[in-house]
Amino acid sequence: LVNTWKGTGVRRRPAAEPLTPGRWRVFNVDVTSSKDPGKDELGVHQVLHEAVCQRLRLECKDLPVTSLTVIRKSFDGRNTRKNKEPKFSYVVDVTIDEDAAAKGRRKPPMELAPSESLPEPLRCAVTQRKIVIVGAGPAGLFAALRLVDAGHGPGIVILERGQPVEKRGKDIGALFHRRILNRESNVCYGEGGAGTWSDGKLTSQIGRNSAHVRRVLETLNKFGAPDTILVNGKPHMGTDNLVRLLRNARAHLEGAGVQFRFGSKVQSLEGGEAGAPVTGVRLEGGEVIPCDHCVLAIGHSSRDLVKELYRLGGDY
Ligand SMILES: Cc1cc2nc3c(=O)[nH]c(=O)nc-3n(C[C@H](O)[C@H](O)[C@H](O)COP(=O)(O)OP(=O)(O)OC[C@H]3O[C@@H](n4cnc5c(N)ncnc54)[C@H](O)[C@@H]3O)c2cc1C
Secondary structure, three states, X not given: XXXXXXXXXXXXXXXXXXXXXXXEEEEEEEEEOOOOOOOOOOOOOHHHHHHHHHHOOOOHHHOOHHHEEEEEEEEEOOOHHHOOOOEEEEEEEEEEOHHHHHHOEEOOOEEEOOOOOOOOOOOOOOOOOXXXXXXXXXXXXXXXXXXXXXXXXXXXXXXXXXXXXXXXXXXXXXXXXXXOOOOOOOOOOOOOOOOOOOOOEOXXXXXXXXXXXXXXXXXXXXXXXXXXXXXXXXXXXOHHHHHHHHHHHHXXXXXXXXXXXXXXXXXXXXXXXXXXXXXXXXXXOOOEEEOOEEEEOOOOOOHHHHHHHHHHOOOO
């Protein structure tokens, strides 16, 4: 009843509250498409500045443009059938100083922006361990990047059943154009993992743009993804960019001492029965690669290895 109008069940609009100094994240700042400079403008423009000031009950002179940062920009055409104009919807971080706080009001949806800092890098006391990562999809590559940030490198081996992107591209071409399937190098298997030959839409938890999501986007951007992915509401990389990005990521990891072994299909684990430590992995063909730690980043298509894990029992 507290949040309804005189107990009628009609939701009451939340009242505006005093504004306090700090960094705030303002959601759903709308600018109609005819007033917006368009999808390619990803910075702060005058109409957006005015819209944010209006939301904060401030005059534009009280809030410098430089205190605004665009976090997300998405196109919203949902109301067009009701003859409403399509709009761009923004998420904006705003730094409020003492003066602006004294004059403005805070109206939901608005929340304190997370601190700018990214999660602390891992710190490992021992960096000489032999670490085997199975799978060179997003999970395996990001595991390797995090371990390299933490000081590991020469002890890391990435085992990938498929082929590097250059060769994988040819195998996929043969599949699409001549209907020849390479069972180990195809749309699901190979460097970059499943989805590398999609158009590279990034969808997971993009809207809130948390520090973790930003870290992933900034890493992709560092290796060659377009700057637009950092702001666009529907970030999109494109297969051409993905191939270049993966080559850059591989060069970076190899520069740190990480070893890539393509065409290396892991068939079973050494040890690992009922929760015992895994001491190595066995490749198809019999070679055993010993390790102190094993990261299984095998995605959802590797049914043969999942069956093997099931046979071993334990908590995988
Ligand atoms: C056709 C398609 C299109 C997609 N499009 C998009 C998209 O546009 N946007 C989006 O966000 N997501 C998309 N996805 C989903 C996305 O690809 C997955 O969420 C993501 O790839 C999962 O990452 P992963 O590293 O966990 O697994 P995977 O990407 O599956 O990587 C696992 C890797 O492990 C390797 N591997 C498996 N078993 C073994 C073994 N026994 N030995 C050695 N190596 C092994 C595989 O070859 C593979 O390279 C798409 C998926 C598919 C299939």
